[in-house]
Amino acid sequence: MTTTEQTRSPGSHTGGPAAGGQGPDWRERLRTSRAGTLGVLLVTTLLVMVGAWFIQKPDAAKQGDVTAVQLQGEQAGPPPAVGAPAQDFTARTIDGRTVKLSDYAGKPVWLLFGATWCASCRAEVADVESVYQQAKAQGVEVISLYLSEDAKTVQDYTKATGLTYLHVPDPQTTVASAYRVMGVPAHFYVDRQGKIASIQVGALDRATMEKNLAAITG
Secondary structure (H helix, E strand, O other), X not given: OOHHHHHOOOOOOOOOOXXXXXXXXXXXXXXXXXXXXXXXXXXXXXXXXXXHHHHHHHXXXXXXXXXXXXXXXXXXXXXXXXXXXXXXXXXEOOOOOEEEHHHHOOXXXXXXXXXXXXXXXXXXXXXXXXXXXXXXXXXXXXXXXXXXXXXXXXXXXXXXXXXXXXXXXXXXXXHHHHOOOOEEOEEEEEOOOOEEEEEEEOOOOHHHHHHXXXXXXX
16 A cells, blocks of 8 residues: 555545435535525525516506407307497396496497406506596596406406496407497497497506596587
8 A cells, every 4th residue: 555545535536425325415505405495495486476477467557458358159140330320238237237328329338348357457546536536527438348247247447447447258258349349448428319430459558538628528
């Protein structure tokens, strides 16, 4: 045995295990532990940020945003057109009352087609409510129709959002089909003579809502 081999202690060769077959010394374990902890923290932070982005994304809908929809009902009657009479319909509100568009003859009516799951629809309803509160003294009626949704779903949504205008489920898209709604939100402004003054598809800002209502309340 050489002198070099005699002075070398068991397990002291480079890269080998410590004496007794134990793992890395405490310094290496500490370094590994810190790196692992940092990695877990970074991954957790990233997941939280991604989750927050998805939660907040619906509120970030921009002016003009529209969500395509699929209609189930029959496209009965003539398609809607500016200057033409708005097609009458009969439906039930979330509290079971029967509502007909013709019941509001002589009043300006804002027909709003949307859905509780529609990001653009949710983004604009606070402005719809605020504008309605200002305009209802002039006789304005807002009728919001919810495509492919039942009364319970719409009730839960309106309670959570505090909306006070008229809410009508359209579970078979009967009314939406008659109005040829291909995307939501969709806005139909009907004047006091029962004629369609304007049709706009996509999210609207408050100024546009007020302008459209001014055109049918004058």
